[in-house]
Amino acid sequence: MKGTERAKWKEERLAQMLAKLKGRDFRLTPQRLAILTILAGSEEHPTVDEIYTEVRNKFPTTSIATVYKTIALLKELNEVLELGFPDGSNRYDGNRPYPHPHVICMKCRKILDPEIASVDQLSEEMKNKTGYTISSHRLDFFGLCPECQHNS
Ligand code: ZN
Ligand code: MN
Numbered sequence: 001m002k003g004t005e006r007a008k009w010k011e012e013r014l015a016q017m018l019a020k021l022k023g024r025d026f027r028l029t030p031q032r033l034a035i036l037t038i039l040a041g042s043e044e045h046p047t048v049d050e051i052y053t054e055v056r057n058k059f060p061t062t063s064i065a066t067v068y069k070t071i072a073l074l075k076e077l078n079e080v081l082e083l084g085f086p087d088g089s090n091r092y093d094g095n096r097p098y099p100h101p102h103v104i105c106m107k108c109r110k111i112l113d114p115e116i117a118s119v120d121q122l123s124e125e126m127k128n129k130t131g132y133t134i135s136s137h138r139l140d141f142f143g144l145c146p147e148c149q150h151n152s
Contacts, residue, residue: 006043010098013095020077031055031062035070039080039094045102045111047091083111083140099136106146107152112145 017036021028022039029117034055038046046054048067055062071092074080081093083102091111101119105114144152 010041010095013097017077017079017094019073021073022078024073024077026073031059031066032070035067036074036094038109039067039071039074040091041089041095043081043092043095043113045091045093047089051092072136099138103141103143105144105148107144107148110145 001032016039018028021036026032033056035051038051038054044050048064051071052062052067055067059105068103071080071082071096074094074097075082079094079097081097081099083091083093085091093113099114099135100113103114105111119137119139122139124139126137127134
């Protein structure tokens with residue numbers, strides 16, 4: 001995606017979240033809007049702590065419970081993807097809430113969203129091999145990013 005397309009997509013994602021939240025028991029405070037904006041716009045897969053720190057820059061009285069609650073509601077609405085890790089350092093992707101492959105650096109923990117063309121084919125193959133209907137997938141690749149390869 002180009003810069004302008006990316007900016008448009010971030011706006012679109014925020015609009016989609018707000019549309020889904022309409023009619024739910026959700027009071028849109030400036031703090032909550034800031035949390036939604038971070039999640040809709042970030043391609044970095046932030047942790048709860050990172051989101052909390054960023055929101056507090058603007059709204060110092062925000063509680064971490066507000067961050068957790070907002071994310072829980074978005075999860076319920078399928079508007080954020082949770083990447084769970086065994087050490088509990090979960091990361092969140094509200095920019096692309098649908099299943100997609102990730103590549104994860106085990107050293108600096110940078111996570112990217114590469115566009116991999118063969119994923120659809122893989123789903124199809126899984127369906128054909130097993131007879132299951134496939135509604136979702138989790139596909140994580142682990143390794144070292146280029147920077148960490150050079151600095152090790
Ligand atoms: Zn790295
Ligand atoms: Mn992602």
